[in-house]
Amino acid sequence: MQNFTSTRDAKAFSNFSDAILNPSAPNNGLWAPISLQKIDFSQFPNTDYKTLTKKIFEHLKLNIQENILDEALQRYDFFDDPNNPAPLTKINHSLFIQELYHGSSRAFKDMALAPFGLLFSKIAQMHNKKYLILTATSGDTGPATLDTFANLNNIQVVCLYPKGGTSQIQELQMTTQESNNLHIFGIKGNFDDAQSILKSLIHNAKFKEELNKKNIYLSAANSVNFGRIAFQIIYHIWGYLQYIKAQNLSFGTKIKLIIPSGNFGNALGAFYAKQMGLPIEKIVIASNPNNILTEFIQTGKYDLRDKKLLLTYSPAMDILKSSNVERVLFSLFGAQRTSELMHHLQEKNFYVLTNSELLVLQEYFEATFCSDLQCLSIIKDFYQKNHLIDPHTANAIYAYQQLQSTHNIVCSTAQWCKFAPTIYQALLDKKTSDKDAIDFILKDTNTTLPTNITNLFNKPINHQEVLGITEVQDKILQLFQ
Ligand SMILES: *Cc1c(COP(=O)(O)O)cnc(C)c1O
16 A cells, blocks of 8 residues: 655655655655544544554554564563553643653653564565664664664664763663674764764665675664654554543543654654544643744744754753654645755755644644753652653643643653753752662652663673764674675
8 A cells, every 4th residue: 555655755655664664755755644534533442552553553554464563562561561551640630641661761762663673673574685774862762772673683773872972871771782683883973973974874875785785775763764653643542542531531622742852753643643633632842942843833934044952951852953844744735845845944944834834733733942940940849749750751841831721641751760860960959970860869769660770780881882973884884794
């Protein structure tokens, strides 16, 4: 079923599994569903998580063999509660937090990557092809990608992270990996440098040719891969259904979904759910001081001119070019207009929606941003009320406090342990190491962490190498001699 098209070329088509293997679409676009049919979500009040996923995939005509999808969904059996991978916690009468961090790497990336990795490997095996997954990470994508692809057939992974630019926990989650299909390198540079190397390699014909000679094909598992987005539609539906049940509301009651956003993959899943008819009042895009999305949603202007990337307490949201916005433009305004806007961004570093386009965008989205100081103060306030939240989630809580609407779900995108020194800073106004911050908080709150996290500090480091930017290409080719 050729039900995907390029966001920049309405004459280019793909099916779901090809879009997973080859995530870049013609004309530099992204693969997106041609259209989304409405579905009656009220038929699923007691449907379990895996069945819900299968029903929605079926409805979207995503062409995955049932036994393969079943096997991919078994990855949720390793979450804290296999029957409820994305549980909600009540904070007060108008706010629930949906915890999306109960997978192995303790960030929301696992919600999609855990089943996605297995799916990718199975499709690669069916096509009898070997893939090299190249990934660059600011800290959360790397561990989730490595965890999912460890020991899978037909897959090699090269993961680049900025040496010193991630939290210590995140670095250990990568450097202590044991599977020999995983290759992890620190980069002398920041996240943007790591990402630029990756982009230049993906567009380097000679590099690809060298790999193809060895029968290896390049692919990517970042959130431009629609295979990830597909799984990110599901937990928003799940969250809605859990919320109305817990609050004893009738189906159809509208809820705001508040989402700490960076590359807009999480929010895109919610956007597609709303297009399919989920009663979402608004999707609230929460940002940190890198507030380009706030400006875009409030004014219709996406403007990179005189913007500089700021380093904040919520690094996964430190981003200026938010890739998945393109898929929203495509859904609302079509391929031709999307192509026009994206070209304008490329050439002039900004684009502006018309007034009527802006109104359409605002039917779906609302936005606000939170300063670093406000972020720390919310973390502290919640801590004192016995809720441990990470800095990304705190940005979304800030948005909730600004909006004051009746029914709200805040997506919590990481467990506190990934950013423990920031929690410590919020509480005590001083710096410490990840290990000391974690020990302090565990003792102080009487909480526990999964052993795969607490054991990280005792595991051998298997990946030490740090590369200069110019060394990466040769290093990768050497791996596959
Ligand atoms: C990746 C990430 C985000 C941003 O998600 P997008 O889908 O890129 O918008 C937010 N918070 C955390 C903790 C993340 O790891």
